Structure formats: C-alpha cells, structure tokens
Amino acid sequence: MSGNPAPLIDPAAAGLSPDTPSSLDKEGAATAPPSAIATVLHDPGAVIGLVIIAFYALVALFAPLIEPYSTVEATCGVFQPPSAAHWLGCDDGGIDMLSLVIRGSRISMLVGLSASLIAIGIGTVVGVAAGYFGGWVDMVLMRITDYLIVIPQMVLMIVVAAVWGPSLTHVVIVIGVLMWTSPARLIRAQVKGLRGRVFVRRAEALGASHVSIIRRHILPQLGPLLAANAVLAVTLAIFNETALAFLGLSDSTAITWGTILEHAFNRAAASAGAWWAVVPAGLAVGGIVMGCYMLGRAIEDSLNPRLRISYLSLRHWQMRTPPHRPEAAPRRGREA
Amino acid sequence: MGGALFGAAYLVKRIGFAVVTVAVATVLNFLLFRVLPGSAVTRISRVPNASAELKHALEVEFGLDQPLTIQFWRYLVQLAHGNLGVSYSNRLPVTDNLIEAFANTLPMVATGTVLAILIGSALGVVAAARRGGWFDHLSTNIAVLLYAFPTQFLGVMILIAFAGVLPSAGMADPFRMDDSLWGTVTDVGLHMIMPVATLTLTLFAENTLIVRSAMLETLGEDYILTARAKGVPRRRIIVSHALRNAMLPVITMTALSLSSIVSGSILVEVIFSWPGIGRMLYEAVLQRDYPMLQGGFLAITIAVTACNLIADLTYFRLDPRVTA
Numbered sequence: 001m002s003g004n005p006a007p008l009i010d011p012a013a014a015g016l017s018p019d020t021p022s023s024l025d026k027e028g029a030a031t032a033p034p035s036a037i038a039t040v041l042h043d044p045g046a047v048i049g050l051v052i053i054a055f056y057a058l059v060a061l062f063a064p065l066i067e068p069y070s071t072v073e074a075t076c077g078v079f080q081p082p083s084a085a086h087w088l089g090c091d092d093g094g095i096d097m098l099s100l101v102i103r104g105s106r107i108s109m110l111v112g113l114s115a116s117l118i119a120i121g122i123g124t125v126v127g128v129a130a131g132y133f134g135g136w137v138d139m140v141l142m143r144i145t146d147y148l149i150v151i152p153q154m155v156l157m158i159v160v161a162a163v164w165g166p167s168l169t170h171v172v173i174v175i176g177v178l179m180w181t182s183p184a185r186l187i188r189a190q191v192k193g194l195r196g197r198v199f200v201r202r203a204e205a206l207g208a209s210h211v212s213i214i215r216r217h218i219l220p221q222l223g224p225l226l227a228a229n230a231v232l233a234v235t236l237a238i239f240n241e242t243a244l245a246f247l248g249l250s251d252s253t254a255i256t257w258g259t260i261l262e263h264a265f266n267r268a269a270a271s272a273g274a275w276w277a278v279v280p281a282g283l284a285v286g287g288i289v290m291g292c293y294m295l296g297r298a299i300e301d302s303l304n305p306r307l308r309i310s311y312l313s314l315r316h317w318q319m320r321t322p323p324h325r326p327e328a329a330p331r332r333g334r335e336a
Numbered sequence: 337m338g339g340a341l342f343g344a345a346y347l348v349k350r351i352g353f354a355v356v357t358v359a360v361a362t363v364l365n366f367l368l369f370r371v372l373p374g375s376a377v378t379r380i381s382r383v384p385n386a387s388a389e390l391k392h393a394l395e396v397e398f399g400l401d402q403p404l405t406i407q408f409w410r411y412l413v414q415l416a417h418g419n420l421g422v423s424y425s426n427r428l429p430v431t432d433n434l435i436e437a438f439a440n441t442l443p444m445v446a447t448g449t450v451l452a453i454l455i456g457s458a459l460g461v462v463a464a465a466r467r468g469g470w471f472d473h474l475s476t477n478i479a480v481l482l483y484a485f486p487t488q489f490l491g492v493m494i495l496i497a498f499a500g501v502l503p504s505a506g507m508a509d510p511f512r513m514d515d516s517l518w519g520t521v522t523d524v525g526l527h528m529i530m531p532v533a534t535l536t537l538t539l540f541a542e543n544t545l546i547v548r549s550a551m552l553e554t555l556g557e558d559y560i561l562t563a564r565a566k567g568v569p570r571r572r573i574i575v576s577h578a579l580r581n582a583m584l585p586v587i588t589m590t591a592l593s594l595s596s597i598v599s600g601s602i603l604v605e606v607i608f609s610w611p612g613i614g615r616m617l618y619e620a621v622l623q624r625d626y627p628m629l630q631g632g633f634l635a636i637t638i639a640v641t642a643c644n645l646i647a648d649l650t651y652f653r654l655d656p657r658v659t660a
Contacts, residue, residue: 146353147360149592152640154599155617159368159633162621239486243603246488247618261488265607270495270504278496282489289484 039302040224046298052291060105069096071103071255079274089276091260092267100260101280108256109288111172111241116233118176120183120226127187128222132195132214142188149181157240161249168251175240183229190225194218228299235289235296242285257281346652354645361637365630366411420634421627425619430631433616438635440507441612444528445601448535453590455536456543461582463544464551465574475544483541487600491534491607503527505609531608538600539593546589550582557581584655591647594640 040046059066069075069086074094082089088097130141157174164170194200194217203213238257244250245258248266252259264270264277402410414421420430459479463472482490495504503509507527508520554560555578563573602614609615613632620628 147357149595150357150641150644151361151364151637152595152598154595154602155633155636156364158602158617158621159629162624162629163368235484242486242488243599246486246603247606247621249621261486261492265488265492270492270499273496275493275496278489278492282485282493285486285489286481286484290480293480293484 040298043298043301045294049291049293049295049298052287053295056105056109056288056291059102060109063102063106067096067099067102069099071095071099079269079272079277081274082276088280089274091277092263092269097260097276097280100255101257101284103255104257104260104281105284105288107168107254108238108241108258108285111168111175111256112234112238112288115172115175115179115237115241116230118173119179119233119237120230122177122180123183123229124187124222124226126180126184128191128214128218130184131188131191132210132218134192134195138188141184145181145184148178149185153178154240154243157244158247158249161244166249166251168254168256171241171244171250174244175237179233179236179240183226183233186225186229187222190222191218194221224299224303228296228303231292231296231299235292238285238289257285347649350645350648350652354641357641357644358638361634361641362412362415365634366408368633369626369630420631423620423628424625425623425628430627433628434613434631434635437611437613437616437632438639440610441601441605441614443524444531444604444610444612445535445597447528448532448601448604449539449590449597451532451536452539453543453586456540457547457583457586459540460544460547461551461574461579464548464555464578464582465570467552467555472548476548479541479544481541482537483545485538487534487538487603488607490537491531491604494530494534494537495607498530502529504530507611527608527610531604531610534604534607535597535600539597542593542596543586543590547582547586550585551578554578554582584651587647587651587654591644594643598636598640 072095075096076086076090076094078090078092078094080086080090080094086096086098088101091097091100126141126145130138130145157178160174160178161170164174200213200217203217208216241250241256242258242261245252245256246262246265248262250256250258250262252262260281261278264274264281269275269277418431420434422428423430423433426433456479459475463475466472498504503526508523509527560573560577563577568577598614601612602617604610605612605614606618613636616628617632617636619625620632
C-alpha cells in the first residue's frame with residue numbers, strides 16, 4: 001500500500017538533510033544517518049497520511065470497477081435517502097451518490113495534483129533563482145511574489161476563470177499559476193541558507209557552473225521541503241477547485257467533488273433536507289485533505305527539529321518535592 | 337533617535353508597498369479584462385449575427401477602436417474620478433453598489449474573524465502549554481478536521497441542520513414589523529448567526545494550529561528555561577513570557593490569511609445569500625457583469641492591502657526591532 005505513493009517523496013531519499021538531529025547524534029559515523037524518508041515514517045501521522053493517500057489513489061485508479069451504478073443514468077429516485085441498495089442515497093438527478101463520489105475522485109485528484117505540480121514548478125524556479133543568485137534577481141522576483149501574495153487569490157481566480165470561461169483546464173491553470181508564491185518564498189529562504197554553506201562555496205571555487213551546482217548540490221537538498229510543499233499544495237488546489245466549481249466556474253458537466261457540492265446546493269438539497277447529497281463529497285474532500293496535511297506536516301516537522309524542544313512540556317522539568325517537607329513548594333525558594 | 341529614524345523609514349517602506357500593490361492590482365485589472373485572450377471586451381463586441389456596423393458601433397462605444405495605451409489612460413482617468421462604470425445588471429454605478437455591499441459584508445466578516453482569532457488563540461495556547469496531553473490531541477485533531485473540510489460543505493451542513501430554527505437567507509426579514517433600532521439589530525443579529533458560525537468554524541482551525549506552533553517555538557527558547565529556573569510560576573511564564581512573543585507571528589499570519597478570509601466569506605455569502613461583496617462578485621460572474629467584477633476585484637484588493645498595512649503597523653508597534 002504505502003509503496004504506491006513513494007515516488008512522491010522519492011527526491012527526499014537523495015537529500016538527507018544534514019541538519020536533522022538524527023545525523024548529529026552519537027551513532028554518527030558508525031551507522032549511516034537514517035534517510036529523510038525513515039525520519040518521516042517514524043511519525044505515525046505520516047504513515048496514516050500515506051495510507052489515506054494510497055487508498056484514494058487506488059479508488060481513483062479503479063473507479064470504473066468499484067462504482068456500483070452508472071454515473072450518467074438515473075438508477076433511483078430524486079434525492080432518494082440512503083438505503084441498502086444505494087448506500088449514500090441519490091442526487092437531484094437520481095444518480096447513485098456513492099458512484100458519483102468514487103468517479104469524482106479521479107478528476108478532483110487530477111486537478112489537485114496537476115495544479116500543485118504547476119505551482120511547485122514555478123515556485124521552485126522562482127525560489128531557486130532568487131535565493132541562489134541574490135542581488136537584483138532576488139529583488140525583482142521577491143517584489144513580484146510579495147505583490148501577488150497580497151492580492152486576494154480567490155478573487156483573482158474568480159475574475160480570470162470568469163473572463164476565460166468555465167473549463168477544467170482553465171481551473172487547473174488558474175489555480176497553479178496563482179498558488180506558487182508561498183512555496184517560492186520558502187524555497188528561496190532554504191536556498192539562501194544553502195548558498196552560504198561550505199560545500200556550495202567549495203564547489204563554486206572548484207569552478208563548477210551555476211547550473212551544475214544547482215542541479216547537484218542545491219536541488220537534492222530541497223527534496224523534503226519540495227515534497228512537503230507539494231503535498232500541502234495539493235490540499236489547497238483541491239480546496240480551490242471545489243470553491244471555483246461551487247461558484248459555477250468549473251466545467252459543470254465534469255464529475256468532481258466540487259461540482260457534486262455545487263449541484264446539491266443549486267438544486268436545493270438544503271431545503272429538501274438531503275444531507276446525503278452533500279456529506280459524501282464533503283467527507284471525500286476532508287479525507288484526502290487530512291491525509292495530505294498529515295503527511296505534509298510530518299515532512300515539515302522533520303525539517304524543523306526545534307519544534308521538538310519545549311521547556312514547558314509536561315513530561316520533563318517536573319521538580320520533585322523534597323521527601324521530608326512535602327508541603328513546601330521548592331520552586332518558590334529563592335537564594336539570598 | 338536612531339530608533340525613530342528607522343521607524344520612519346519602515347513606515348515609508350510599508351506605505352510605499354501598499355501603494356505599489358494597489359497600482360499593480362490596477363494594471364492587472366486592466367490587463368485581465370482587455371488584453372488576455374478571450375478577454376471580456378472582445379466578447380462584448382462579438383454579438384451573434386451582428387452586422388459590421390453594429391460591431392463597429394459597440395467597439396467605438398467601449399473605446400475598443402483606440403490603441404491600448406489610450407484605453408489604459410482613459411481607464412486611469414475614470415478611476416481617478418472614482419468612476420468604475422455602470423453595472424450591467426442593475427444599471428447603478430458600480431461604486432455605489434460596492435459601497436453598499438461592503439457595508440453589509442463588514443459586520444459579518446469582522447465578527448467571524450475576531451471570533452476565530454479569539455477561539456483559535458485560546459485553544460492554541462492551552463494546547464501548546466499542555467503539549468502531548470489529551471487536550472492538545474483533541475483540540476489539534478478537531479482543528480485539523482475542520483481545516484480539512486471545504487467552507488461550502490460546512491456551510492451547507494449548518495444550513496441543513498438549522499434552517500428551521502434560524503433565519504437562513506439574506507440579512508434581514510423583509511416582513512419585519514418592528515422598525516425600532518433594537519428590532520433591527522436583533523433581526524440582523526439572528527440572520528448573522530449561521531454565516532458567522534460557518535466563517536468562524538473554517539477560520540479558527542488555522543489560528544489554533546498557528547498559535548500552537550508559535551507557542552511551541554517560543555517555549556523552546558532559552559529565556560523560558562531561564563524563567564523556569566528562576567521559579568517563575570507556570571501561568572506567568574505562559575502568559576507574559578511566551579504568549580507575548582508568540583502573538584507576533586499571529587498578527588503576520590492573520591494578515592497573510594486575509595486571502596482565506598476573503599474566499600471564505602465569498603462562499604459563506606453565496607450560501608446564506610448575504611447581500612455583501614462576495615455575493616455581488618458571484619452574481620457578477622453569473623450575469624457576466626464585467627464592470628461589477630472589475631470594480632469588485634479592485635475594491636477587495638484595496639481593502640486587503642489596507643488591512644495588511646494595518647497589520648504591519650501593529651506589528652511594528654509591538655516589536656520595534658523590525659526593519660524589513
């Protein structure tokens with residue numbers, strides 16, 4: 001199961017980040033430091049996230065085989081409540097909800113994945129260029145990023161999608177092209193740090209070209225960060241897709257979780273009390289977002305070991321009261 | 337002295353940034369609607385079965401026969417006069433529509449955002465202070481769970497659950513008899529409950545998680561250890577040592593999450609037919625009301641930029657070390 005989405009964080013394998021504590025502790029030179037993947041998989045959240053993502057990927061892949069009913073022909077009554085035959089009830093056109101949600105996973109996840117790849121792609125190019133070259137390149141690119149971050153993205157997406165007309169391709173492009181800003185910033189910060197590191201300067205002094213330094217020394221180190229960002233970007237992209245679809249800016253004939261919610265709302269599922277027209281698609285989105293979030297968070301946490309320290313954590317730093325005077329609070333004691 | 341000088345430079349920088357952002361949005365606004373392939377204006381003159389004369393007349397009326405630079409200049413001049421055009425759908429000036437819509441949006445969105453910040457911060461602080469305990473797990477998981485659901489899903493679910501109990505559409509009851517101030521306030525307040533609840537639910541989760549990790553980060557600082565060693569009581573460490581410093585990222589993140597506040601409120605307004613700026617945008621999309629769309633985009637961008645500037649200035653007030 002968990003073997004399936006492995007390529008997602010594969011680049012991480014190459015770039016074991018030298019800053020994680022694992023490579024710094026005592027075992028040190030004796031055993032090879034655990035790879036980034038191993039560190040991440042240590043986190044139960046990451047494993048749960050991977051399992052959820054793998055489950056969704058399998059469902060999307062085998063959708064036509066799993067769907068109990070047709071997704072185009074009516075097989076039951078309008079807004080028929082859940083029953084033994086139709087586990088999740090039916091939508092406004094008498095189409096089986098379970099089949100719709102299963103089929104919807106295909107396009108929804110495809111949109112999420114491709115938009116996030118576009119965003120991460122642009123973000124990486126901008127971030128690496130700004131962080132690596134510094135100077136005016138950095139200044140120009142970061143100004144553009146700053147302005148785009150401030151401009152409310154959803155509104156810009158609505159405007160662009162409205163001007164271009166509703167279509168899935170437009171939705172993917174709009175989401176992808178407008179979402180690259182925060183990855184770009186994070187990547188730039190990381191690259192800036194790497195740029196000053198000894199091994200990069202040494203490679204430069206030995207006469208390596210910029211392209212080869214970026215390719216061989218910078219990009220592999222970015223692996224975990226890129227993976228975390230890509231996974232979190234998928235959740236945002238799926239969110240934005242459902243929002244744009246809800247506002248009628250996606251292709252309303254395509255079956256996605258967004259259009260399922262839109263149809264339910266527009267055809268008065270709420271006043272019919274037909275919660276089953278809303279819940280399945282909403283839960284489907286919630287599930288995949290949760291999975292991606294847990295995985296992305298785990299990768300991010302493994303990048304930031306400082307979060308593991310807390311001087312106020314409940315488990316440590318509990319002072320013992322001296323046995324002979326249990327009522328005395330020793331932390332109140334002051335010297336001199 | 338020196339500090340004041342840096343402060344002035346910082347202020348000028350931030351205000352300059354805000355001005356340029358608005359300028360960028362203004363240019364984008366022009367480009368989006370006139371230059372991009374398939375842009376709005378090329379569609380206006382593309383009337384089915386139109387004769388060449390009609391087409392030409394339309395182009396002249398909308399100034400499309402002029403070169404782009406002249407069009408841009410005209411657009412700027414109109415903008416400088418506060419003229420954003422006339423709405424296609426209700427034939428009123430876009431500016432008037434926008435002012436009314438903003439006045440309706442503001443109370444609802446402000447209440448929701450403030451509630452989300454308060455609830456989110458409180459939960460985040462307690463979760464961080466009791467890290468690893470049951471409360472931490474519970475509140476973090478609930479936050480992640482709520483964060484995972486789309487706004488429109490939560491909204492429609494609330495709508496289904498409470499439609500019979502609370503008013504579910506619009507901002508006021510059109511058949512209300514009681515015209516007193518109190519009557520109006522309670523009526524609008526009742527109408528606000530569901531939209532505000534939805535907005536709060538979608539926004540507070542993010543705040544919880546941000547405050548929690550900001551607190552955890554602060555609790556790992558050496559001065560916390562020092563305070564602990566000095567014997568400062570736990571509550572005091574949390575409130576006056578950790579929280580004060582952890583609130584700084586919260587301000588930044590609230591400013592950065594303005595984007596999600598805007599998108600959340602658009603969806604909420606659509607679901608509960610709240611007559612605000614978000615719903616106006618939605619209707620403009622449905623009716624291809626381009627002047628409204630254009631004006632709405634510009635107005636929201638200016639509002640968001642202004643809020644950002646306020647956040648920057650607050651941040652500066654709280655932490656005068658910032659010069660970036």
